Amino acid sequence: MVTALADDIWWYDLTGVNATLVDDDGALTLVDTGLPWHGNALIAGLSDAGYELRDLDRILLTHFDFDHVGGLSAFDGIDVTIYVGERDAPLVTGEQAPPLGNHKGAFQRLVSPFLDAPDNDVVPLADGDTVGSFTVYDTPGHTPGHVCYVSEDHSLGLLGDLVREDSGRSEPSPWLVSYDTDAVARSIRDFAERAPRFELAVPGHGVPFEEGGSAKLSKLAATL
Ligand SMILES: [Zn+2]
Known part of the structure; x- marks a missing residue:
């Protein structure tokens, strides 16, 4: 099941981890793909939102992790x-x-036998690159190649595991699941400073922030 967050944005609550579907001016975009057993739920969500599998154009990943690329x-x-x-x-x-x-990294190595390399083309992104209406922001720390995506057209920030939502608040990615928590803090401050304003923010875990997304991040950044 997907939940519509806006006319062209849907949230997948994949029991513990989020994915997002965006109709980006006709280019159907899935952001993150959950755990290895979430494939059917991802495909079912496309039809809940009124699309077919063949309508999907691109997949944006916030980072390499078992629960986002599975x-x-x-x-x-x-x-x-x-x-x-x-x-x-x-x-x-x-x-x-x-x-x-x-x-x-050691934990990622442990679970990597459960992950298959995809058949599709994989395009590496650098800070400032754009894909459709999305701009890429390098936000290392949770993983070395972690990125966030912001679409001003949709007033949407896709935060991956830079922060997680807990009881209505955003919190930095914790040590246990992060490569480097100092880098996480730096990335939150840097992202809050550089990203444009957006209302809707979808973290990798927890409930999306439907309003004041970038403002909440700035508030968190000021405490770090
Ligand atoms: Zn995660």
């Missing part, structure tokens, strides 16, 4: 392009393995 294999053989921050891209394609020397 559903990618559901789109093998479908003509979609996958976009991901350049430092996480070689992990998505399987060209690189996560580093064992970092606690988070």
